[in-house]
Amino acid sequence: MRLLHSANTFNALDRYHRDWHKYTPVFSPQPAMTPQTFASSAFTRTILNHAQRSGLCQEQLLQRAGICLSLLEGQGLRVPTHLVERLLGECERLGAGAMFGCELVNGMATTSLQGLNILLDSAATLRASLACFTEFLPRVTNGVLAQLEEVDGQARLHLRGAHQLPHFFGLDAATLSLVRNISRRLGRAPGEVFAGVALAPQQAAGEWLRGVGIEVRPGSHPCLSLPLASLDEPLIGANPFLHQSILRHWQAEAAQHSRSDSLEMARHWLTAGDQPIERIAERLGYRQPSNFIRAFRKQFGITPKQFRLGL
Template sequence: MPASPFVCAALTRTLVAHAQGCGLPVNLLLQRAGIEPAQLHGQGQIPAAQVEQLLQECETAGAGDAFGCELVPGMATHSLQGLNILLDSAATVGDSLACFIRYLPLVTNCLLVSLEASSLHLRRYQHQPHHYMLDAAVLSLVRNIARRAGRTPAQMFTQVGVLPQQAAGRWLQDWGVAVVSGQWLSLQLAPGALELTLPGANAFLHQGMLRQWQGAGLAEVREDSLHLARHWLAAGDQPIERIAQRLGYRQPSNFIRAFRKQFGVTPKQFRLSGLQPA
């Protein structure tokens, strides 16, 4: 029996936080979508139909066309942080995309992803996702794939296909990427792009993250990255800011807060104390 479409609670929390930041009445919108506040906690799954209804309620309540496009930064720093660490540390663009295709279903199974030659395709699963979600998906992919390779979007993609109802086309064109209308999302990579070595490739980190993603949920992935941080703090003198960056934290303060919550001390206190990781 096919699995029911879902969106992980972490990604849904990011949607809710973005809606709240836009001044929308999130409590009312959640109620209309049939989502209980308790569903947003932890690492559970929320039926895709409820998330789609939430996005529809956001649109009805006045969220603009660019709502999904503006969601992208929050996805990178919050709900998809653990996945981004895994993808950033891969050896090549092709290896990174292989991990994305394999582990995206832990975040959501609303999109079926495939890599055919040099084209990355994202097709619907059972139903068509809201155009806000599609905008967030395509812009996140284009921006992050280019960032990982140390290139601009225009250097990495020769063409991107989007659906007619999407707003992402304007953003892609501003980035210098050619846009066409299609029946599903399609990202055409430039010749040789899949073989590009990632500047952030880190075999030790990547293998550690892979072990977690192969048999654990998102919470365990984040916890494992913090244990890697302890090893780096004890083994060398690289700046705490650099460690935070390597683990995918855009703000060192977020890394410091997560480390203290996990281990009871700040990274600086851990390093000064001479503690050794277990």
């Protein structure tokens, strides 16, 4: 199945996103708004493509998960996390086996990480590579939080859910992808790199991990443990020039998305209450309200005052 949508569907969605404030009820001012978590459209397509290879119907999965086709076109689009979780749950309900998540790994490595693997491969050391991973993972998904901890002579890479533990299919895919890629970057077998891996309940990756010589233990979330000295080992694909070039690109994109997200938050505050524009600018980190007004006008084509008057 080709992931295409009709012109009518696209136009309806486009009108909704353009005029979203018209459908937003007015609430009393809130101090903050929890940002919506998401996964990349590329990862969602990877799930669907693997489901189709496993004999599941893409159309049925999309319908039952409530995912619109327009969310899956192009690179860099975001799919709300709860819809991706529902998609994985529907895969399970429609007959996907326990190893479904483990089998997603190849697709993730080639399509889902949106060039992040090139940045991680070209870093000088594993420490630098993992620093980039924890910094830029939120550009691919902010539904999973990655944290590198150094304790008791070990480096531990934790994967936790932003709000709740993700579906075990997704956790298996993430765990095995990290184990394989970190080992590949160091040029060593997984059993030589990792001291152990903790898995969350229901995860099915234990069989593969034990098969390559890695000790597996139960945990509340996936956690990869390796000797602390491994962090300073050079990577076999280190390329300083390439790494710096890609790093600048990722940093620029991250800054652009951060600014865009903050302006979306401003639009919410302008809609939901009567806070002064100067106060909104201050809360978003602008030292001068005029800078906020210029950024808002550049993003949306009108000033904050005009936006508020048009509600």
